[in-house]
Amino acid sequence: MTGQLKxxxxxxxxxxxAMTLLVVLPLSVLTVRSGAWQQGLLLxxxxxxxxxxxxxxxxxxxxxxxxxxxxxxxMLRALxxxxxxxxxxxxxxxxxxxxxxDITTDTANPPTFSKAIExxxxxxxxxxxxxxxILLQEAAYPDxxxxxxxxxxxxxxxxxxxxxxxxxxxxxxEDRNAGVIEAVDTTAxxxxxxxxxxxxxxxxxxxxxxxxxxxxxxxxDIGANAQRIRAFFEAFQQQG
Numbered sequence: 001m002t003g004q005l006k007x008x009x010x011x012x013x014x015x016x017x018a019m020t021l022l023v024v025l026p027l028s029v030l031t032v033r034s035g036a037w038q039q040g041l042l043l044x045x046x047x048x049x050x051x052x053x054x055x056x057x058x059x060x061x062x063x064x065x066x067x068x069x070x071x072x073x074x075m076l077r078a079l080x081x082x083x084x085x086x087x088x089x090x091x092x093x094x095x096x097x098x099x100x101x102d103i104t105t106d107t108a109n110p111p112t113f114s115k116a117i118e119x120x121x122x123x124x125x126x127x128x129x130x131x132x133x134i135l136l137q138e139a140a141y142p143d144x145x146x147x148x149x150x151x152x153x154x155x156x157x158x159x160x161x162x163x164x165x166x167x168x169x170x171x172x173x174e175d176r177n178a179g180v181i182e183a184v185d186t187t188a189x190x191x192x193x194x195x196x197x198x199x200x201x202x203x204x205x206x207x208x209x210x211x212x213x214x215x216x217x218x219x220x221d222i223g224a225n226a227q228r229i230r231a232f233f234e235a236f237q238q239q240g
Contacts, residue, residue: 005069008204010063018054021047022080027089033191040190048091051084056110065217097223098136099215101215102230105229107134111199111212113171118194124216127195128176147209147233153179153200156207160177163235169196185213185228192217194225198232209236 011129024047058078061067102125104110104147113127120127137144147157158177164171164183173182179200184193185240192215211232213225 002058007070007073008067011067011070011074014054014058014061014074015080017056018051018080020076021050021054021084025084029189037190037192044239048088051081052088054078054081055085091222097220097226098140099134099220100136100140100220101218101225102127102130102133102211102212103137103141103144103214103221103225103229104134104212105146106174106199106210106212107138110134111197111210113182113195113197113212113214114180114212116184116195116197119168119172119184120216125214125218127214144226144229148203148205148207149209149236150206152203153207156209157181157200159236160200160209162197163232164196167231167235192223192227196228196232209233 004047008064017187024043028040028043030040031037031043034040037107056076058074058081061074062071108127118129144165154176157179160181161171161174164181167185169185171181175181180199181200183196183198185196186193194213194215196211196213199212200207201210211229214230215221215225
């Protein structure tokens with residue numbers, strides 16, 4: 001009977017490693033949030049890829065006749081590797097995003113930051129405009145364009161402040177005369193901070209609204225900055 005057989009060491013070690021990687025997942029998040037984001041992301045990658053490898057190993061063991069008597073044990077001991085594997089699948093199952101972290105709705109004349117420069121820190125990404133990044137953005141996110149609103153300037157400005165606040169952004173600079181709002185959005189899990197500038201200008205029909213969202217760290221944003229701009233525009237156009 002299966003219960004009388006000694007569980008092979010390979011199956012036991014699969015469980016031990018899976019449990020270890022399960023513990024590494026929250027540890028990686030805490031490491032990122034502490035400021036050591038590169039080390040934290042490395043731990044996160046190790047946990048996710050390692051978990052996926054253990055799931056693959058467990059599936060292989062299930063197919064081998066010599067381990068037929070321990071199939072239930074194999075499945076149970078692979079369970080701690082499921083969260084990391086699921087996170088890896090979610091990461092790669094989304095749309096492919098270019099390796100950029102600076103996104104704007106006006107590629108010809110991107111909004112500029114003023115206050116953000118003081119807050120981002122010496123190790124943050126540059127806020128200088130990179131034409132190579134602009135070309136990559138135009139190819140990847142052609143839908144991101146200036147929003148034209150029929151609202152008068154003051155109403156549109158007030159609406160922009162309200163939407164940014166409702167989205168959970170921390171507004172740290174407002175200049176109504178210049179038509180500029182600057183804010184920071186902190187991601188829920190890893191605690192990454194991305195700076196956003198909202199620029200409003202009047203035209204014959206009402207108000208033109210542009211956004212620029214820039215990650216403080218990291219080369220790529222996995223599409224987060226583009227999605228942030230879309231979320232703002234969608235909320236802005238809803239009835240207040």
